[in-house]
Amino acid sequence: MRDNRVVIVGAGHAGVQAATLLAEARRGLEITLLELEASWPYERPPLSKEGLRPDAETAVTVLHRRGFYADQGINLVRGAPVTAIDRGAKKVMLGTGEPLPYDHLVLATGSLPLSLPVPGSELEGIAQLKTAQDAERLRLELGRRQRILVVGAGYIGLEVAAAAAKAGAEVTVLEHQDRVMARVTSAPVSRFYEDLHRAAGVHLQLGCTVQSFQGVQRVERILTTDGQVFEADLVVVAVGVRPNESLAQDAGLQCRDGVLIDERARTSDPAIYAIGDMSRLVSPGDPHGVRLESVQSATAQAKAAASDILGGGEIQTEVPWFWTVQHGVRLQTAGLRRDDDELLLRGDPATGQFSVLYLRSGRLAAIDTVGSLRDFGPGKRLIAAGPKIDRSRAVDSSIRLTEATDGNSREQAEGPHKTTSTAISDVSAVPASTSAIRVVDRMGAEHDVEWEEGQSLMEALRDAGLPVLASCGGTAACATCHVHLPPDAVEALGARSDDELDLLEDAEDYDPRTSRLSCQVPCHASLAGVAVRLAEEG
Amino acid sequence: MTDSTADLPPYSHELDWPDGLEPYQVINLHGTQGEPFAHYAWMRRNAPVLRCATADGDVWVFSRHADVRWGLRKPKLFSSVVNQQDEFKAILTVLDDPDHARLRQVIAGAFTPKAVSALEDRVRQTASHYFSELLAAGGGEVIESFTKPLAWTTVCNVLDIPLDDLDRVGALADGMLTFFIRVSRGAPGNPPHDEESFRELMDYMRSHLIRLHEAGNDALVGAVARAWLDERIITEQEASELCCLIFQAGFETTARLMAETFRYLADDPALLVRLRKEPEVAQRFVEELVRLRGPLHRAFRRATQDVELGGVTVPKDALVHFVIASASRDELVWSDPDSLDVDREEQGHFGFGYGVHGCLGAPLARLEAQAAAELIAAHVAEVRYDPDRDLAWLQGNTISYGPDWLRVELLPLSGESQGSPAQ
Numbered sequence: 001m002r003d004n005r006v007v008i009v010g011a012g013h014a015g016v017q018a019a020t021l022l023a024e025a026r027r028g029l030e031i032t033l034l035e036l037e038a039s040w041p042y043e044r045p046p047l048s049k050e051g052l053r054p055d056a057e058t059a060v061t062v063l064h065r066r067g068f069y070a071d072q073g074i075n076l077v078r079g080a081p082v083t084a085i086d087r088g089a090k091k092v093m094l095g096t097g098e099p100l101p102y103d104h105l106v107l108a109t110g111s112l113p114l115s116l117p118v119p120g121s122e123l124e125g126i127a128q129l130k131t132a133q134d135a136e137r138l139r140l141e142l143g144r145r146q147r148i149l150v151v152g153a154g155y156i157g158l159e160v161a162a163a164a165a166k167a168g169a170e171v172t173v174l175e176h177q178d179r180v181m182a183r184v185t186s187a188p189v190s191r192f193y194e195d196l197h198r199a200a201g202v203h204l205q206l207g208c209t210v211q212s213f214q215g216v217q218r219v220e221r222i223l224t225t226d227g228q229v230f231e232a233d234l235v236v237v238a239v240g241v242r243p244n245e246s247l248a249q250d251a252g253l254q255c256r257d258g259v260l261i262d263e264r265a266r267t268s269d270p271a272i273y274a275i276g277d278m279s280r281l282v283s284p285g286d287p288h289g290v291r292l293e294s295v296q297s298a299t300a301q302a303k304a305a306a307s308d309i310l311g312g313g314e315i316q317t318e319v320p321w322f323w324t325v326q327h328g329v330r331l332q333t334a335g336l337r338r339d340d341d342e343l344l345l346r347g348d349p350a351t352g353q354f355s356v357l358y359l360r361s362g363r364l365a366a367i368d369t370v371g372s373l374r375d376f377g378p379g380k381r382l383i384a385a386g387p388k389i390d391r392s393r394a395v396d397s398s399i400r401l402t403e404a405t406d407g408n409s410r411e412q413a414e415g416p417h418k419t420t421s422t423a424i425s426d427v428s429a430v431p432a433s434t435s436a437i438r439v440v441d442r443m444g445a446e447h448d449v450e451w452e453e454g455q456s457l458m459e460a461l462r463d464a465g466l467p468v469l470a471s472c473g474g475t476a477a478c479a480t481c482h483v484h485l486p487p488d489a490v491e492a493l494g495a496r497s498d499d500e501l502d503l504l505e506d507a508e509d510y511d512p513r514t515s516r517l518s519c520q521v522p523c524h525a526s527l528a529g530v531a532v533r534l535a536e537e538g
Numbered sequence: 539m540t541d542s543t544a545d546l547p548p549y550s551h552e553l554d555w556p557d558g559l560e561p562y563q564v565i566n567l568h569g570t571q572g573e574p575f576a577h578y579a580w581m582r583r584n585a586p587v588l589r590c591a592t593a594d595g596d597v598w599v600f601s602r603h604a605d606v607r608w609g610l611r612k613p614k615l616f617s618s619v620v621n622q623q624d625e626f627k628a629i630l631t632v633l634d635d636p637d638h639a640r641l642r643q644v645i646a647g648a649f650t651p652k653a654v655s656a657l658e659d660r661v662r663q664t665a666s667h668y669f670s671e672l673l674a675a676g677g678g679e680v681i682e683s684f685t686k687p688l689a690w691t692t693v694c695n696v697l698d699i700p701l702d703d704l705d706r707v708g709a710l711a712d713g714m715l716t717f718f719i720r721v722s723r724g725a726p727g728n729p730p731h732d733e734e735s736f737r738e739l740m741d742y743m744r745s746h747l748i749r750l751h752e753a754g755n756d757a758l759v760g761a762v763a764r765a766w767l768d769e770r771i772i773t774e775q776e777a778s779e780l781c782c783l784i785f786q787a788g789f790e791t792t793a794r795l796m797a798e799t800f801r802y803l804a805d806d807p808a809l810l811v812r813l814r815k816e817p818e819v820a821q822r823f824v825e826e827l828v829r830l831r832g833p834l835h836r837a838f839r840r841a842t843q844d845v846e847l848g849g850v851t852v853p854k855d856a857l858v859h860f861v862i863a864s865a866s867r868d869e870l871v872w873s874d875p876d877s878l879d880v881d882r883e884e885q886g887h888f889g890f891g892y893g894v895h896g897c898l899g900a901p902l903a904r905l906e907a908q909a910a911a912e913l914i915a916a917h918v919a920e921v922r923y924d925p926d927r928d929l930a931w932l933q934g935n936t937i938s939y940g941p942d943w944l945r946v947e948l949l950p951l952s953g954e955s956q957g958s959p960a961q
Binding site: 024061063064065067068071072323373377459462463465467469471472473475477478479480499502503506537538 | 610611612613614635636639642643646647650651652737740741745768769770773774775886890892893894895896897898900
């Protein structure tokens with residue numbers, strides 16, 4: 001019996017990843033990757049981000065160069081709809097009427113955007129954003145339309161709103177919840193992004209539900225249930241997606257808002273896998289299960305399916321993560337929060353950089369990081385490892401998040417002597433001529449840096465692992481080590497060379513009172529304890 | 539029109555070059571510029587700015603230190619994006635900020651002096667291994683048998699590439715360089731094989747990144763992979779290309795430079811003796827070597843606006859070559875500029891470039907070259923070669939300069955047990 005024919009339906013992140021992993025195993029599999037769209041497989045997240053920028057050449061970033069699939073022995077067929085699955089005969093039926101036999105079938109058909117079932121939704125000028133074609137069209141529209149209404153304040157709706165505002169349009173977002181991104185984050189993060197959007201000129205209408213679209217042929221206005229009227233040249237509906245599972249349903253696979261799968265991505269038919277947005281992972285402990293819309297989850301499920309097809313191996317559970325970028329500020333989330341989680345705010349939203357920790361039974365269940373990825377990696381590790389969190393340390397952003405666990409605090413509390421002696425031996429280990437300085441990086445995080453005599457300030461910063469490029473090697477020939485010092489320190493250091501001034505004056509973040517090239521600042525006793533801030537690049 | 543023509547610098551092919559010097563051209567197709575220092579000296583004196591007519595238009599060539607220095611300090615006036623090409627996205631030499639800074643930041647941490655000092659023992663061991671074989675054989679072709687294996691092994695070490703893959707990856711990287719020069723610098727290249735090599739190398743690096751990411755690698759490749767897969771600040775293509783770039787840049791120039799070590803020590807036996815007695819001189823020796831023989835001679839730029847420089851107005855969009863190898867020998871800066879003088883006081887050569895595109899791998903190149911120089915000094919009584927028979931210069935189809943191959947004879951120090959130089 002043959003066992004080497006793999007058919008993958010859908011060439012999004014999940015489908016392409018599965019095909020690639022199977023091909024890379026070099027096990028002689030015949031891999032066919034079927035894609036409904038005619039385009040080469042492309043990345044989804046940028047479609048609503050960089051892809052909408054008016055100066056972008058194209059909204060599309062391809063996943064792999066064109067020759068990749070053939071080189072890997074993957075038979076990619078574009079523009080190939082699948083109309084049915086014949087599970088008995090183990091065949092999928094193509095739009096052309098041809099049957100295609102499989103031994104293993106991987107469904108990766110993604111999701112479809114929800115539309116609003118209200119009067120007028122058939123009018124022209126109501127756009128959605130799902131495919132590359134949608135994004136291309138929308139990008140051109142954004143530059144042309146004056147008044148843009150976005151319905152739905154989730155990731156996609158808000159990313160579109162930010163892009164539209166940047167393109168110079170007057171933008172209003174209508175959301176029926178009382179805050180933005182209510183499904184995916186907590187109130188503090190919602191409030192922060194609401195302020196950000198308002199500051200950029202985006203109007204937010206929260207707690208307001210669309211009753212109908214009106215217009216002659218083309219949409220002209222939206223009526224809401226509370227009687228408001230919003231005029232529009234273009235409406236973008238971004239109210240979420242539903243799994244594209246009709247093929248699976250018709251074939252009799254178990255579905256419940258997503259094709260049900262186990263941790264190996266297997267459906268109720270052992271020869272069929274489902275991965276990506278369309279799948280819902282259930283387990284005996286979690287019969288309701290979870291359906292995720294993210295690249296990370298799609299890729300992880302592709303790995304699980306590929307590994308099962310290749311004969312098993314351990315499945316590693318990954319901490320799911322997500323991100324969005326709005327008005328240049330990144331929200332990156334690890335783990336899955338619940339509304340009943342305990343919230344800890346870490347850092348001050350007013351600085352533009354903070355994190356929200358979600359605790360469940362005293363352990364970290366999820367984390368939102370805003371404007372800085374400093375806590376993201378540590379947070380993800382803590383979610384996976386599951387230690388108890390020390391709340392008072394966790395809210396202190398000067399303490400590293402990984403050191404905010406209960407064990408750490410006990411050690412501290414029980415061993416003051418130990419702590420002291422460590423500190424003393426640390427001091428004695430360092431040359432007496434070293435001074436400690438305080439450095440604030442471009443994300444706003446603070447660092448204690450040792451500065452040894454004989455080093456320039458640039459060398460001390462670089463050796464401490466701070467992002468100081470110093471591309472020219474410390475010859476005052478570029479401005480990539482630009483820092484700000486307190487004005488009195490700059491004065492005490494004396495005149496800057498013409499070479500240095502020449503470069504500083506050309507730098508974006510130049511301030512005549514505080515700017516220095518750190519490669520030109522020698523270690524000096526008077527600078528002990530000085531506060532240094534890394535300048536913006538450019 | 540006529541007014542401005544008066545201020546245009548002369549064309550190279552219209553100048554009255556002295557006997558024995560073919561007019562300077564930007565691609566050394568005929569092999570007459572394997573060692574173009576006489577050209578540069580004449581240009582600095584007689585035509586410090588000249589134009590070369592090429593199929594892609596005029597190239598404005600600056601050869602004086604002051605002009606080169608001024609231009610390389612102004613990345614906003616002189617862009618490194620000289621060609622519109624879609625093939626390469628992460629080759630730092632053809633990018634401007636902010637992309638240049640974003641990508642460079644991902645890999646910069648691996649090449650700081652501090653990071654490189656952690657590699658010192660490995661580099662010295664590797665150098666010693668290959669050098670002992672060369673010495674045991676009484677000498678040989680130094681690039682294939684010593685400098686290239688040393689540079690390759692070192693870069694494999696930096697990139698965690700298994701040594702078993704080295705020959706394959708090395709061959710692909712050669713093809714990639716040819717393709718890069720074809721696409722970005724207009725050289726003929728070797729289509730379609732050069733492009734195929736590049737694609738294959740990219741696929742190799744991509745798999746390598748994924749493998750090391752899964753293995754939790756915390757060295758350079760792991761950092762690149764995390765920037766791609768976790769932090770998503772670089773794309774897949776950029777990640778793979780950065781690895782290709784590091785591999786390529788890590789051996790080609792360093793291997794050529796180290797070959798020159800043998801030549802200078804053959805020509806100056808007294809220096810060999812001095813290096814043996816004062817090993818600390820090796821550092822200054824290498825610095826002079828880079829000044830005189832840095833394998834990259836030109837920085838390629840495009841003017842972003844009309845720029846006045848060197849008494850002429852470079853028009854917006856003009857292609858500009860800043861000849862760093864000429865600037866590093868400018869009589870106005872260095873006394874007796876063509877001689878290697880480990881005691882000279884003048885500093886600030888452009889052998890590793892200058893400005894925001896300064897060589898990222900300079901600390902590693904210095905370390906390798908010093909290790910090579912110290913080994914020669916410690917174990918060799920005399921280096922011999924015949925310039926007419928044992929040496930060929932690179933020519934055409936490339937952007938680097940230096941020996942294509944170099945055969946030497948090595949006479950071991952008396953009392954030296956052959957084939958096993960001490961560490």
